[in-house]
Amino acid sequence: MLTTRRVDAYHALTVVAPGIAERYRPGHFVAVAVGGPQTSMLARRAFSIHDVKPDYGGTVELVFTVRGPGTAWLAERRARDTLDLVGPLGRPFPLPRDPVTCVMVGVEYGSAPLFGLADVLQQRGCRVDFVLGGASADRVFGALRARRMGETITLTTEDGSLGMRGKVTDVLPGVIADTRADVVYACGPMEMLRGVTAVAIEFDIPVQVAVEEAMACGIGMCMTCVLPVIGDDGVTRMLRACVEGPVFRGERVRFEDVGTIPFDALGAPGSPTGGGGTRNVG
Template identity: 80%
Template sequence: MQVTGTVLTTRRVDAYHALTVVAPGIAERFRPGHFVSVSVGGARTSMVTRRALYVHDVKPEYGGTVELVFTAAGPGTSWLAERRARDTIALVGPLGRPFPLPRDPCHCVLVGAEHGAAVPIPLADALAERGCRVDFVLGAASADRVFGAMRARRMAERATVTLTTEDGSLGVRGAVTDALPGVIADTRADVVYACGPMRTLREVTAVGIEAGIPVQVAVEESMACGIGICMTCVLPVIGDDGVTRMLRACADGPVFRGERVRFEDVGTIPFDALGAPGGGARHVG
């Protein structure tokens, strides 16, 4: 849906910005892993491309609100961070393919790195409704960049929340992937769900493969249109038939099976990808 949403609240969450927008149609259709595409800069801006942002939380029962969590990293997101209550912004969503949910109750480990930790929070609610056990591994470079720790602790009444920071300022010193093998072993996990930087997703997938369990990843790729037209977010993914195809993160993802994503080739078109020219991989973008 394309809607004009009214900003309800804005707040700082340590290093991040959280924006709650009234968008009832999007809230009703949201599933964990969906994202929205947000217009930035105002009516006369030269910033013509939208910004793709994951949805952290929805409340369909309170007028239909969605909460977006992001870093003010450039002119577009900085403009968005300056919005105030009663301002309006244009959104398209919910977009993409959400996380697949297990049919039967199982043990799930949810991994979130940096502001990617905003994504597993609503997923945990959906898994709990299906009788799944949920354990969290959340981390970042420093304490102010670990998102969602308090809410995860409130949600995980009979589970665990493992926090990691690279500088040791909160939880265990190291990356989420340093703690993940132990959590998988201790909880006898059946599946891992993850969101974060591509490097982290690559390492999480490797841990899952080593443990012999599936990994579902929500990738963080730059998106210009968010609806599958511009082809700026393509990445190489192996299909069920063993053939590598350049898939669009926005339309074919953003959730993929981790072992199917060729993380080492992201940013290139592998020579063996369907339709690729011969003579080796070439860079895209």
């Protein structure tokens, strides 16, 4: 059973899924079968979890935009329809042990996972400040909720229709400096995560990013979502965003090499470990 609603440019879909709601931690995602029982769309679609309410029979809310036939089918679901979904999947956000100042950075509907995370951080005594952006005002997700939750909120739009004209990375240095932030959490497109990570490195503070890589299976079998990540030992491995991620330490992700297998990655063709071209997932 589910409900759907429009939130500006996006669709919000709420499903009763008590097992997922009970085990959810901020940063988890679900893999949803789309198209119905007769469909030719075999791959599941991965969606970040926006909200969970264990006390309403265990509901899980997903936020998405229509990008193709799979999400178009999902947007047409109505109350009393059933959905086939698997979750919670992935590695959630690590949480600080002590109360710290946290800056939450999100772009468009990629911001959705930040709100459950902010809830948990505030329960631990952390200060939370938001930086949210989008192409236009209707594509900035969660501004009202962020105003209620955050100590401060800074909004950016590329067309200047809401907040400051520009991108989140333009205003982030000022927010980090003003709040004396201890850590940055970011969700959104890979290029934005790359920019946010560069800013956090400049300020010498940790950054946790939830990557947006295309996932087909969500359980680590198909290898479509691998990306190069530097391990504690300094060795680059091709890790699966759906299993070892989607949350990674930003400074460990080789954003400039995403979409490739770097020559020095463990198991890469021609590397000292020589993998004959196979992808080693460590």
